Amino acid sequence: xxxxxxxxxxxxxxxxxxxxxxxxxxxxxxxxxxxxxxxxxxxxxxxxxxxxxxxxxxxxxxxxxxxxxxxxxxxxxxxxxxxxxxxxxxxxxxxxxxxxxxxxxxxxxxxxxxxxxxxxxxxxxxxxxxxxxxxxxxxxxxxxxxxxxxxxxxxxxxxxxxxxxxxxxxxxxxxxxxxxxxxxxxxxxxxxxxxxxxxxxxxxxxxxxxxxxxxxxxxxxxxxxxxxxxxxxxxxxxxxxxxxxxxxxxxxxxxxxxxxxxxxxxxxxxxxxxxxxxxxxxxxxxxxxxxxxxxxxxxxxxxxxxxxxxxxxxxxxxxxxxxxxxxxxxxxxxxxxxxxxxxxxxxxxxxxxxxxxxxxxx
Ligand code: ATP
Numbered sequence: 623x624x625x626x627x628x629x630x631x632x633x634x635x636x637x638x639x640x641x642x643x644x645x646x647x648x649x650x651x652x653x654x655x656x657x658x659x660x661x662x663x664x665x666x667x668x669x670x671x672x673x674x675x676x677x678x679x680x681x682x683x684x685x686x687x688x689x690x691x692x693x694x695x696x697x698x699x700x701x702x703x704x705x706x707x708x709x710x711x712x713x714x715x716x717x718x719x720x721x722x723x724x725x726x727x728x729x730x731x732x733x734x735x736x737x738x739x740x741x742x743x744x745x746x747x748x749x750x751x752x753x754x755x756x757x758x759x760x761x762x763x764x765x766x767x768x769x770x771x772x773x774x775x776x777x778x779x780x781x782x783x784x785x786x787x788x789x790x791x792x793x794x795x796x797x798x799x800x801x802x803x804x805x806x807x808x809x810x811x812x813x814x815x816x817x818x819x820x821x822x823x824x825x826x827x828x829x830x831x832x833x834x835x836x837x838x839x840x841x842x843x844x845x846x847x848x849x850x851x852x853x854x855x856x857x858x859x860x861x862x863x864x865x866x867x868x869x870x871x872x873x874x875x876x877x878x879x880x881x882x883x884x885x886x887x888x889x890x891x892x893x894x895x896x897x898x899x900x901x902x903x904x905x906x907x908x909x910x911x912x913x914x915x916x917x918x919x920x921x922x923x924x925x926x927x928x929x930x931x932x933x934x935x936x937x938x939x940x941x942x943x944x945x946x947x948x949x950x951x952x953x954x955x956x957x958x959x960x961x962x963x964x965x966x967x968x969x970x971x972x973x974x975x976x977x978x979x980x981x982x983x984x
Pocket of ligand 1: 644647649667668669670671672673674675676823
């Protein structure tokens with residue numbers, strides 16, 4: 623290896639050809655996955671795509687039908703859940719209602735027969751980590767949802783796991799608290815340096831917290847990438863559609879000219895960066911993010927005319943829907959700069975930079 627090669631963090635969880643079947647149903651299809659030491663890794667996807675199944679296999683609550691699971695280089699396929707160096711936090715925190723907060727957090731150490739003094743000391747330290755030290759004597763019922771979730775986290779951290787598995791841990795919280803806890807969880811993960819494997823169906827949550835995301839569909843990983851990679855370089859129309867908002871505009875390929883594809887869409891001709899390997903005449907989808915559509919023509923190779931059909935205010939942004947001359951619909955998102963808002967029914971020229979356009983097969 624060359625000297626310039628950056629040192630790669632070690633693999634901490636590895637799935638090799640892992641398949642999970644429930645009777646005739648295949649929940650996971652030959653999955654290969656490497657999660658690195660110290661990263662915030664997220665399994666993202668719609669309901670039923672296999673996120674929880676993947677997490678349960680890593681935890682050891684279920685066994686794979688095929689394939690191998692390694693944790694810190696060790697094959698754990700035959701190691702029971704409670705002996706694996708991982709800990710799981712679920713959406714329903716499952717705190718013991720009759721125990722104090724401190725005893726709840728100390729409980730995993732009782733199971734491991736650690737002496738009382740050490741147990742309480744470690745439980746206090748774990749509570750301090752989640753800023754719940756002053757609530758040690760309370761019962762769970764005397765805490766808010768967010769505080770209960772923090773106690774559940776402390777209980778997961780008390781064993782100093784190498785890997786923390788989190789299954790929609792913020793799902794039960796209201797939106798405001800959820801946002802707060804997202805930031806806290808992320809900060810805590812950075813501070814502790816523990817590997818987090820996080821499950822969510824909420825793409826915004828995944829984008830804001832993760833180092834890397836595996837986007838899943840029907841038991842398979844569709845794209846494994848950084849948040850910006852998924853957002854800016856979606857591998858296919860499914861990813862472009864699942865992550866953020868995307869305009870999908872019907873287009874027809876005219877020709878390929880070097881590194882540019884010439885297409886017909888929205889009643890005009892446009893240049894699209896990149897050799898997408900689509901043959902002339904192919905019916906495709908042309909994707910562009912609403913915030914990349916612009917009415918500033920200085921930097922654009924492409925433009926098309928549309929009539930403003932709808933305007934929505936979204937806090938700091940304006941979301942405008944245009945109907946193009948061929949009937950296709952284009953959403954443009956702009957900062958609400960205080961400039962005059964265009965009138966409904968007004969015709970405008972919209973710009974599409976060639977590097978912001980992507981083509982997908984239909
Ligand atoms: P959600 O976001 O709704 O929790 P998920 O992505 O976590 O979804 P999984 O719970 O992993 O999905 O389930 C994947 C698929 O496997 C689903 O179709 C589910 O019905 C099926 N499945 C999960 N557990 C079992 C089981 N014990 N027996 C039969 N089918 C199961």
